[in-house]
Amino acid sequence: MADLPKKMKALVATKPGDYKIMEVDVPRAGDDDIIIKIEACGICAGDAKAYHGAERFWGGPNQPAYMKPPVIPGHEFIGHVVELGKNVKGFAIGDRVASDQIVPCWDCRFCKTGHYWMCQKHDIYGFQNNVNGGFAEYCRLPKGSLNWQVPKDIPMESAILIEPYSCAKHAVDRAQVTPTDVVVQAGVGCLGLGMVGYLRMHNPGKLVVLDMKDDRLELAREFGADIVINPSKEDAVKKVLDLTDGYGCDIYIEATGHPAAVKQGMDMIRKLGRFVEFSVFGAETTIDWSIIGDVKELDLLGAHLSPYCFPPVIEWIADGKLPTKGVVSHVFKLDDWEKAFDLASSGEGARRVVIVPN
Ligand SMILES: [Zn+2]
Ligand SMILES: [Zn+2]
Structure with missing residues (x-):
């Protein structure tokens, strides 16, 4: 013993x-x-x-x-x-x-x-x-x-x-990112920053990051975001629509934990888009569910935990493929x-x- x-x-x-x-x-x-x-x-x-x-x-x-x-x-x-x-x-x-x-x-x-x-x-x-x-x-x-x-x-x-980045990997895997996708990552706390690093590895058409805190946006930019938007200072929905000829983003990953970010995502995602929900909310979220079906025919994808993600994430943190600094x-x-x-x-x-x- x-x-x-x-x-x-x-x-x-x-x-x-x-x-x-x-x-x-x-x-x-x-x-x-x-x-x-x-x-x-x-x-x-x-x-x-x-x-x-x-x-x-x-x-x-x-x-x-x-x-x-x-x-x-x-x-x-x-x-x-x-x-x-x-x-x-x-x-x-x-x-x-x-x-x-x-x-x-x-x-x-x-x-x-x-x-x-x-x-x-x-x-x-x-x-x-x-x-x-x-x-x-x-x-x-x-x-x-x-x-x-x-x-x-x-x-x-x-x-x-390792644990939060593994959860981040799983959420991004759910989104099935392709090189032409305009991806909006909403929320870049620890998990969201992990998502930005892993999204960068997919080289999407454009990687747009939203957060209410400028220090986080700055780090997201270092980690590979193409465009960062602070929705408390700018009209994020308008900006994303302008960026996509009025169609909206292909993928929206919700990782803020705030109900308002769900509504924001529903407003800025294109028809037939993929919406990934990752957050744990402190309160219930209300939106018009007809957006999911009748208006946009969205794929709504949940993400929970980090199946089979620890081994690759440990490797990518060790070799620096996933940025961690800060x-x-x-x-x-x-x-x-x-x-x-x-x-x-x-x-x-x-x-x-x-x-x-x-
Ligand atoms: Zn955790
Ligand atoms: Zn079991």
Whole structure:
């Protein structure tokens, strides 16, 4: 048995807005588990929305609760192996590891047909207490988890983007970009910036990026956007229509999390266009659904998680094909989690906020 401490510090979520640092037991490896010492864990928009009580996570009139508290949040983590179950293959003590955010059950209809990211049970690190997450000193990667080697020479600020960039890759894959497409990427937080880098690899006809924050637009331009528009300063719909002889963009990828960006996309996408929805919203979205059918006959494509995306994304982050510089804007110690969550929630001057153990 490895020589691990008995107790560790962890952020524990019990109710919306009720998160605290607590002393909890260090998880130990069963025969099929890996225990990692956390190196860092990013704060996802979903983590911030869960903290603020979004119905999507805690339940409400429209949907059942998804969170199973008390739980240690955080699904965007990397760490080093400190204990291995006897059945675990392909990893050694000291390896640097990232793990797909979902721990598939491998037993439901979706898992059995290769669609593991839609697993019916749907255990995601940091939302259910049988799969505690990375805002802690140690974390257990249980049986069935999808774990990947992370080269040790990738700086933390880049390696921590493996999970969000993998989700970004999947969303862009859904759009089926061709070299003649005018693509509008709405929202360039961390995920959206990952999308810009991956969209650039497809060399679309034009890559247009929308965001309300100029610092993000600047980074998007560095990452390969052809045109950037701040809809709080310019008429984005008019600009995109002007750019496309009045037809509208071929593809619109919604990654802002704001209901208004859905309406904006419906207004600027061309007939027969492809609309990709990626966001987790804090509130319901209302549009005239006849646009989807009667007016434009759109392909409406959802995107969730990052199936089969970790291996290529790790490679592309390592070799620099996917730009990462400047995406992580802040790193906080675990004790300062509240400041970190507030900053991640407000988004003011922040792109990805990361927490490291004390
Ligand atoms: Zn995430
Ligand atoms: Zn399953």
